[in-house]
Amino acid sequence: MPETKKLSYAEAVNAALRRALDERPEALLFGEDVGKPGGVFGVTKGLHKQFGERVFDTPISESAILGGAVGSAMFGRRPIVEIMWVDFSLVALDQLVNQAANVRYVSRGALSAPITVRTQQGSAPGACAQHSQSLEAFFAHVPGLRVCLPATHQDAYDLLLSAIWCDDPVVVIENRTLYHAGKEEVEIGGPIPEIGGAAVRRPGRDVTVLTWGAMQHRVLEAAERLSADGIDAEVVDARWVRPLDLDAVLESVRRTGRLVVAHEAHTVGGFGGEVVAAVAESGVPLHSPPVRVGAPDARIPAAPVLAGAVIPTADVIAEAIARTVRA
Amino acid sequence: MPETAALLRHFEAMQRIRSFEEEVARLRGTGDIVGSVHLCNGQEAVYVGACAALDLERDAVFPTYRGHGWTLACGAPPRALFAELLGRQTGINGGRGGSAYLTAPSHGMYGENSIVGAGAPIAAGAALAATFDGSGRVSLAAFGDGALNQGAVHEAMNFAAVRRLPVIFLVENNHYSELTPIADMVRIDKLFRRASAYGMPGARIDGNDPEAVRSAVAEAVRRARDGEGPVLLEAMTQRIVGHYIGDAQHYRPAGELEAATAAEPIGALVWQLLSVGVAQSEVDTIVERVHREIADASAQALADPIADPATVLELLYA
Numbered sequence: 001m002p003e004t005k006k007l008s009y010a011e012a013v014n015a016a017l018r019r020a021l022d023e024r025p026e027a028l029l030f031g032e033d034v035g036k037p038g039g040v041f042g043v044t045k046g047l048h049k050q051f052g053e054r055v056f057d058t059p060i061s062e063s064a065i066l067g068g069a070v071g072s073a074m075f076g077r078r079p080i081v082e083i084m085w086v087d088f089s090l091v092a093l094d095q096l097v098n099q100a101a102n103v104r105y106v107s108r109g110a111l112s113a114p115i116t117v118r119t120q121q122g123s124a125p126g127a128c129a130q131h132s133q134s135l136e137a138f139f140a141h142v143p144g145l146r147v148c149l150p151a152t153h154q155d156a157y158d159l160l161l162s163a164i165w166c167d168d169p170v171v172v173i174e175n176r177t178l179y180h181a182g183k184e185e186v187e188i189g190g191p192i193p194e195i196g197g198a199a200v201r202r203p204g205r206d207v208t209v210l211t212w213g214a215m216q217h218r219v220l221e222a223a224e225r226l227s228a229d230g231i232d233a234e235v236v237d238a239r240w241v242r243p244l245d246l247d248a249v250l251e252s253v254r255r256t257g258r259l260v261v262a263h264e265a266h267t268v269g270g271f272g273g274e275v276v277a278a279v280a281e282s283g284v285p286l287h288s289p290p291v292r293v294g295a296p297d298a299r300i301p302a303a304p305v306l307a308g309a310v311i312p313t314a315d316v317i318a319e320a321i322a323r324t325v326r327a
Numbered sequence: 328m329p330e331t332a333a334l335l336r337h338f339e340a341m342q343r344i345r346s347f348e349e350e351v352a353r354l355r356g357t358g359d360i361v362g363s364v365h366l367c368n369g370q371e372a373v374y375v376g377a378c379a380a381l382d383l384e385r386d387a388v389f390p391t392y393r394g395h396g397w398t399l400a401c402g403a404p405p406r407a408l409f410a411e412l413l414g415r416q417t418g419i420n421g422g423r424g425g426s427a428y429l430t431a432p433s434h435g436m437y438g439e440n441s442i443v444g445a446g447a448p449i450a451a452g453a454a455l456a457a458t459f460d461g462s463g464r465v466s467l468a469a470f471g472d473g474a475l476n477q478g479a480v481h482e483a484m485n486f487a488a489v490r491r492l493p494v495i496f497l498v499e500n501n502h503y504s505e506l507t508p509i510a511d512m513v514r515i516d517k518l519f520r521r522a523s524a525y526g527m528p529g530a531r532i533d534g535n536d537p538e539a540v541r542s543a544v545a546e547a548v549r550r551a552r553d554g555e556g557p558v559l560l561e562a563m564t565q566r567i568v569g570h571y572i573g574d575a576q577h578y579r580p581a582g583e584l585e586a587a588t589a590a591e592p593i594g595a596l597v598w599q600l601l602s603v604g605v606a607q608s609e610v611d612t613i614v615e616r617v618h619r620e621i622a623d624a625s626a627q628a629l630a631d632p633i634a635d636p637a638t639v640l641e642l643l644y645a
Contacts, residue, residue, distance in 0.1 A: 028459070054459070059489060061482035064448045068486060071452020074437060075387070076460060079452075094479070098442050099449060107430040107438065108421040109642040143643055167645035 002190040010043045010179035012156040012186045013118070017044060017080065019188070020164045021051045024078055027164065029055040031065055031082030031118075040084060041120070041179050062088055066095035069115040070103065070169075079115050080164055086121035086173060087130045093138075100169040101144030116163045120174040122214050122264055123311045125304040132300035132307065134213070134265035139171045140242040140274070146170040146195060147242045149213035153184040155239060158193050165192045175214035198245035200252070204234035206325050207258035210249055210275055212238040215264045215312065222318035231325050233260075241271050249275065250282050258324050259290040262317050267294035288327035293320045329538045331603050337379065337537040338596050339613050341371035344396040345593055346621040347405055348568075351395065351412060351426075355572045359629065360412050364426045367396040369567035372592035373499050374400035376540025377467060380548055383435030387453045387466040389446035391499070392427035394439035397469060403431040405621055409628035422634035423642075437466075444470055444477030447496065451483045454492035454551075465551040467495045467544070473504025475518050484559065488525040493551035495544060496559045499534065501566040506578050522559035534562030535592040567591050 007015060020027045029047060031039075035057035038045035048055040058065050062083060069079040083089045089096065096117065103113040123132045139147045146168055150159040156174065163170035201216060202223050211219045216237050223233040236252055238244060253259050259279055261272035272292040279290060298310050348368050354360040367374070370393070378400040381388070390397035398408060403419060411418030412426050424430055430438040437453065440446040450468035457464035474480050475498065487494045498518050502509055510516050522529025528550075533539040540562055547558040565587035569576045576584065597610055 026459075028455075056490075059482070059485055061486055063445075063479040064451060064482035064486035067445070067448020067479065067483065068452035068455050071389075071437075071449035071454070071466070072456040072459075073452070074432075074449075075453050075456035075462075075464070077456045092479075094442055094445055095448065099440075099445060102428075103438075104645070105643050106420060106424045106428050107432065108419075108423055110420075110430065110432050111437070112645060114645075146644075 002187050004185050004187050006183045007153060007186045008180055008183050009153050009156045010041060012153045013043050013160060013174065014045060014047070015186070015188050016157045016160040017047055018050070020080065020161060021047065021054060024164065026076055027054065027078045027080060028072065029080045030058050030068070032058055032060055032084050034082045039082065041176055043179065044082070062092035063095055066092050066117065067099065069117070070095060070100050070113050073113040073115045074103065074111050078164060081115065081117055083117055083119040085131050086119045086135050087133050089119060089135070096139070096145065096169070096171070097142050101142050104168065105144060112167055113169050114167045115169045116160070117169070117171045118160070118174065119171065120176045122175045122177060123300055123307050124177045125307070128302050129299050134263065136173055136213070136241055137265060137269060137271040140271050144169065145242060146240070147173065148240045149173045150239065151178070151213055151216040151237055153186050157186050157188060159239060162193050162195050166195055173213065177214050196240045196243045196245055198239055198248040199237045200234065201237050202233065202235040204232040204256065206232045206256055207260060207321055208234050208236060208249070208252040208256045209260045209262060209321060210236045210238055211262045212241060213264060215262055218312065218314045219262050219317055221314040222321060225314065225318050226321055229322070231322060233321050244275065244278070246278055249279065250284055253279055253284050253286070257285065257287040259286060260293060260321050260324050261290070262293040262312060262320070264311055265294055266297065267292050268297060270294045288324050291320050291324050293317055331605060333538070334596065334600055334603070335605070335613070337375050338600060338610070339617060340375040340400055341537065341593050341596065342614055342617045343405070343621065344371045344374065344399050346617050347395060347399055347408070350621050350625050352572055354413070354625065360426070362425070364572045365393040365570065366568045366572065367393045369587060369591045370499055370501060370534070370564045371396055372537040373534045373540055373562045373564055376537035377497060377544045379537070379541045380544035381435065381465070381467065385462050385464045386435055387437045387450070387464060388435055388469065389437050389450040389453070389466065390439050390469045391443070391446070391471055391474070392439050392441040393471070394429055395426070398429045398431055398436050401431060401434040401436040403434045403436060405624035406627050409625050410631050413628050414634050415628055415631040416634050417628065417631040418634065421638070444474035444480040446470065447474070447480045447483035448486065450494050451487045451492055454487060454494035455490065457493050463552050465493045465495065465548050467497055469497045469499060471504070472498055472500040472502065472509040472518060473512065475521065476504070476512060484525045484527070484557065487557040488527045491554060491556035494557045495547045495551060496557060497544070498559070498561040499564055500561050501564050503566060503570065505570050506574070519559055519561035527557050527559060529559040529561070531561045531563060534564035535590060535595055537592065537596070565590060
């Protein structure tokens with residue numbers, strides 16, 4: 001029976017993992033430090049103790065972790081692996097892009113690789129250039145993968161379970177700034193949601209702001225501020241960038257006639273460009289040109305004040321929304 | 328001494344691979360097969376010997392892109408393989424895999440890999456699954472000498488060793504990393520010695536002798552099934568063709584290809600068969616039977632319908 005608990009985002013992820021390990025005996029959980037230490041962010045705490053050898057630590061070997069996931073998934077396991085920082089996935093991208101994403105298609109459906117890759121990304125004070133990037137567009141580009149970015153405590157629980165229950169490889173991108181930023185009510189034990197589907201986080205009339213991941217919280221802040229100026233922004237959380245719920249985006253844009261896409265990743269080659277293109281191709285008429293808000297072309301610097309000048313702030317987002325509405 | 332019957336089985340299986348590859352070369356020449364194709368002529372004893380030691384009902388093989396021989400040795404039907412190479416609907420992967428990505432799980436063959444060394448961690452994963460499912464499955468990762476310089480192989484061997492996974496790492500040392508001699512690419516060219524760095528046994532074996540391969544792999548399988556963990560075997564063999572069809576092999580020193588051809592395993596096995604009293608006519612009968620089987624399979628595949636573009640978007644997701 002579903003019940004509601006007050007949990008941090010990290011605890012919501014932990015609850016989802018606990019449920020998956022409990023209800024799916026074929027589930028395995030492994031990665032660097034996820035077993036006995038309980039994860040560098042404390043997300044997997046207590047799971048090794050409860051589930052024993054099904055939850056284990058690996059060498060610092062991303063290819064072995066992801067390849068181990070692919071191979072064990074082919075044989076009926078349901079591996080959930082942690083790539084500690086999304087930046088680290090780059091050392092083993094082969095196993096995701098060339099291997100996992102190909103398994104079903106190239107074997108003509110004879111094999112599948114139901115793996116869940118949990119990772120986290122984004123900029124936080126004190127992180128360095130190799131621990132700050134937002135790489136969802138890399139994964140979203142690859143047919144055969146599915147990609148989601150839970151931004152709320154409830155989604156941290158729900159989307160992860162959807163991913164684990166899915167029979168295809170899924171990349172779940174969490175955000176470490178959310179892990180321990182307060183507790184919220186989370187319903188646990190409910191039905192496993194279907195893959196995909198955007199969520200309207202703030203209904204509005206004047207402009208659609210599509211976002212995903214931790215950036216959503218800055219977008220909501222910007223939208224609240226603008227409401228004092230008489231601008232009523234609708235904030236839509238994509239949640240899944242592959243498959244993108246384009247219908248929900250178009251439905252909103254059709255009503256508001258304006259589009260802003262805001263993400264933490266770099267604007268150039270970012271997934272925001274894909275959304276703008278898809279909306280343009282749909283032919284839904286817009287009152288003003290669509291706008292992308294993302295990081296400019298800089299590496300992500302270490303000093304908080306420098307990083308803060310790269311990652312879009314609520315001010316930057318509010319300014320872009322206001323410009324779009326007044327254009 | 329191995330039984331004559333076993334030698335004859337090896338001979339037939341190796342000859343089937345050789346005939347298959349010769350027909351592939353012909354079809355590549357006529358343009359019926361397109362693209363890059365990597366033949367395995369000269370390395371047949373490795374595949375046939377190893378597969379004879381595996382239980383392909385439960386064990387899993389993860390070969391390289393030079394994998395036609397592995398796939399045939401696992402028992403996949405030649406017609407479906409030809410059809411795959413020819414882009415036919417009846418191809419074993421419906422034309423989605425092709426020469427370098429054949430997959431035949433119902434025969435214990437879990438996919439060639441065109442990324443050098445990438446199959447090693449996947450094989451470790453298959454072995455990892457075995458430690459949970461009680462199947463007793465052993466997985467075999469086969470890769471070339473060049474793959475020893477890939478990080479994924481190093482990661483896989485360490486991961487398998489530390490978790491005592493039932494996996495066999497089998498190097499097909501044909502002396503060439505694609506077009507470059509392995510000796511130019513490593514400081515220690517006894518590749519099996521790397522095993523000790525991971526805390527697993529390693530051995531160099533005669534990859535031209537199917538019985539030597541079978542016996543070494545059989546012992547590795549026994550160890551793996553008994554929970555004693557992985558093994559690294561280095562099977563010394565040779566490629567008597569280019570890296571790909573069309574490779575002029577200018578990089579091979581004078582006389583080397585001739586020496587490799589003189590040492591190749593099928594000719595050696597014929598001598599062995601004759602020396603234990605098998606009649607030349609019996610050998611000839613096998614060769615003719617296999618040739619006919621391969622010619623028929625090729626002709627049937629050529630007559631099969633081309634893959635249907637209308638299906639191209641299917642089977643991406645569950």
